[in-house]
Amino acid sequence: MQLHIANHPLISHKMTLLRDQRTQSPLFRELVAELVNLLSYEATRTLRVEEVPVTTPVAQTTGLHVSQPLPLVVPIIRAGLGMLDGFLKLMPHSEVGFIGMRRNETTLEPETYAKRLPDDLANRQCFVLDPMLATGGSLAATVQYLLDAGATEVTAVCLVAAPEGIEFMEEHFPGDNVQVVVAAQDECLNEHGFIVPGLGDAGDRLYGAAE
Numbered sequence: 192m193q194l195h196i197a198n199h200p201l202i203s204h205k206m207t208l209l210r211d212q213r214t215q216s217p218l219f220r221e222l223v224a225e226l227v228n229l230l231s232y233e234a235t236r237t238l239r240v241e242e243v244p245v246t247t248p249v250a251q252t253t254g255l256h257v258s259q260p261l262p263l264v265v266p267i268i269r270a271g272l273g274m275l276d277g278f279l280k281l282m283p284h285s286e287v288g289f290i291g292m293r294r295n296e297t298t299l300e301p302e303t304y305a306k307r308l309p310d311d312l313a314n315r316q317c318f319v320l321d322p323m324l325a326t327g328g329s330l331a332a333t334v335q336y337l338l339d340a341g342a343t344e345v346t347a348v349c350l351v352a353a354p355e356g357i358e359f360m361e362e363h364f365p366g367d368n369v370q371v372v373v374a375a376q377d378e379c380l381n382e383h384g385f386i387v388p389g390l391g392d393a394g395d396r397l398y399g400a401a402e
């Protein structure tokens with residue numbers, strides 16, 4: 192697994208506002224969208240492109256287009272949904288798959304309650320969106336679904352990652368076909384599996400408390 196921690200003053204500024212417990216859902220959603228936009232620039236650095244002819248008002252030249260098959264982006268519902276619009280703004284040609292997952296609060300194991308993905312992801316570049324990489328269970332399970340369906344490369348875009356989750360991903364995906372791009376690596380997980388200092392429950396902060 193290749194890890195890229197974005198190091199940019201604008202990202203740090205927006206992350207600080209996002210972490211602040213006084214930030215309410217409307218601003219929180221806006222900040223998530225802006226951060227995804229900035230992180231996606233890094234996450235799509237290895238996007239496959241192909242040459243195409245283009246005629247400018249002055250001359251004929253060769254440009255680049257995103258290659259077929261089109262990239263697939265998969266937000267992990269719920270919290271990952273908050274990142275989808277921001278990603279699609281930069282990559283409007285992506286197709287979208289969905290995975291619904293929640294952590295069991297006692298075991299911290301992910302439970303999949305929905306999955307809508309193309310059956311065959313052969314030769315497909317995939318992007319996974321989830322703001323939080325805590326134990327790594329949810330992201331690892333999602334990446335594994337995509338690799339099992341034939342995806343060649345998977346890039347996850349996350350906002351906050353715990354060292355424990357990064358280590359878990361590195362152990363499960365030793366190859367460099369899996370990448371993780373994060374805005375910040377935090378200190379640790381607390382006894383409830385929450386990232387410290389983190390930003391709390393991302394799903395709840397985006398959409399309100401769920402049972």
Ligand SMILES: O=P(O)(O)OC[C@H]1O[C@H](OP(=O)(O)OP(=O)(O)O)[C@H](O)[C@@H]1O
Pocket residue numbers: 267268269270271292293294295299301321322323324325326327328329330356384392393394395
């Ligand atoms: O790395 P992990 O230990 O697996 O934890 C991270 C997961 O926990 C959160 O989802 P949650 O289960 O709270 O569901 P939600 O998005 O519906 O709130 C988060 O959005 C990740 O999917």
Ligand SMILES: O=c1cc[nH]c(=O)[nH]1
Pocket residue numbers: 270323325384385386387389390391392393394
């Ligand atoms: O800190 C955390 C850990 C898991 N999920 C969250 O939303 N926040």
Ligand SMILES: [Mg+2]
Pocket residue numbers: 270392393394395
């Ligand atoms: Mg949640």
